[in-house]
Amino acid sequence: MPMKLYNNDLSPFTTRVRLQIRAKGLENDVQIVPRPDIDLYKAINPTGKVPCLDTGAGFNLPESETICEFIEDSFPEPSLRGHTALGKAKVRLFSRFADLYIMDGLGVLFGQVSANPRDPARVDEGFRKLDEGMRLIETYLSGHLYATEERFTLADCALVPTLFFCSVMPPGFGRTPFEGRAKVKAYYERIIADDMHCARAVQEMGVALQAFMKARAA
Ligand SMILES: N[C@@H](CCC(=O)N[C@@H](CS)C(=O)NCC(=O)O)C(=O)O
Structure with missing residues (x-):
């Protein structure tokens, strides 16, 4: 089955x-x-x-x-883990950063998107957490097309969807996405342009976000 x-x-x-x-x-x-x-x-x-x-x-x-x-x-092949013990650990590290740091910050900001009035302390807290996640990712990114190696791994599966929200959410708070995080910005822009699965995923998320916002406004 x-x-x-x-x-x-x-x-x-x-x-x-x-x-x-x-x-x-x-x-x-x-x-x-x-x-x-x-x-x-x-x-x-x-x-x-x-x-x-x-x-x-x-x-x-x-x-x-x-x-x-x-x-x-x-389904071990093709593997989306690293090849070596360290390669595998690096893949898991990005998943942890995405889940524990980036999503932590985004979670706080989600709560403030439609809040009326917004709580400036919560907004600051959300961006502080988000920036801490960005700082860590910026530090560890490979600088290549993919997060850890010259091929797509679970690290990219975790990062790309969270970075989608990091690109669309800050403007709603009058902030610039990826500010001061040139490596993260370059990684995200390159991978959604060059990798067809990532391009499709962010396209789907964009369509779903539009529908969500429309339903919320109705
Ligand atoms: N730690 C969970 C988080 C899953 C999660 O928070 N999903 C959200 C959508 S992004 C959800 O279903 N929320 C509905 C709810 O909280 O009732 C995972 O990695 O799967």
């Missing part, structure tokens, strides 16, 4: 797994399906969050990083 990924095109966590599925050529092995109605979905995934992977083995697996690791173990 094929696996099934419960998806939402806007979610950076789900986009991370969509990127992995396509980069590994697994579209026939892992179907990408919309998340059902929330009450039904909570019976499938008690966290209520996307993504969740129906493994086809009677177990529904939540949490994007866990899903990515499971997919790598289930």
Whole structure:
């Protein structure tokens, strides 16, 4: 039985797994399906969050990083991990930076996007956290097309969707995206121009964001 990924095109966590599925050529092995109605979905995934992977083995697996690791173990080739112990560690490091630092800052800012009035202290806190994540990524980026090596890895799957939000969210707060982070900016702009899966992922996120904003304004 094929696996099934419960998806939402806007979610950076789900986009991370969509990127992995396509980069590994697994579209026939892992179907990408919309998340059902929330009450039904909570019976499938008690966290209520996307993504969740129906493994086809009677177990529904939540949490994007866990899903990515499971997919790598289930379909080892082509590997999106590093080749060496250090290469593998570097890939995981970027996933941690994306989840723990960047998403932490973005989470605070999400709460302020439509707040009326906004809380300036929370906005500052969000940008402080975001900038700390950016500083770390800037420090560790390879400077090549891909984050860690001369090929696409799970590090890129984690970074590109989070950086999408880092590019679209600051202008809404009167800030410049990627300010002072030239390497991160160059990485993001290059990879979404040169890598077809990343280009498609950010295009899908952009369309989903427009629809989300429109629904919110209605
Ligand atoms: N740590 C989780 C985070 C997943 C997550 O926060 N997903 C959001 C969408 S970006 C969600 O489903 N939120 C709905 C909710 O919180 O009710 C992962 O990596 O999968």
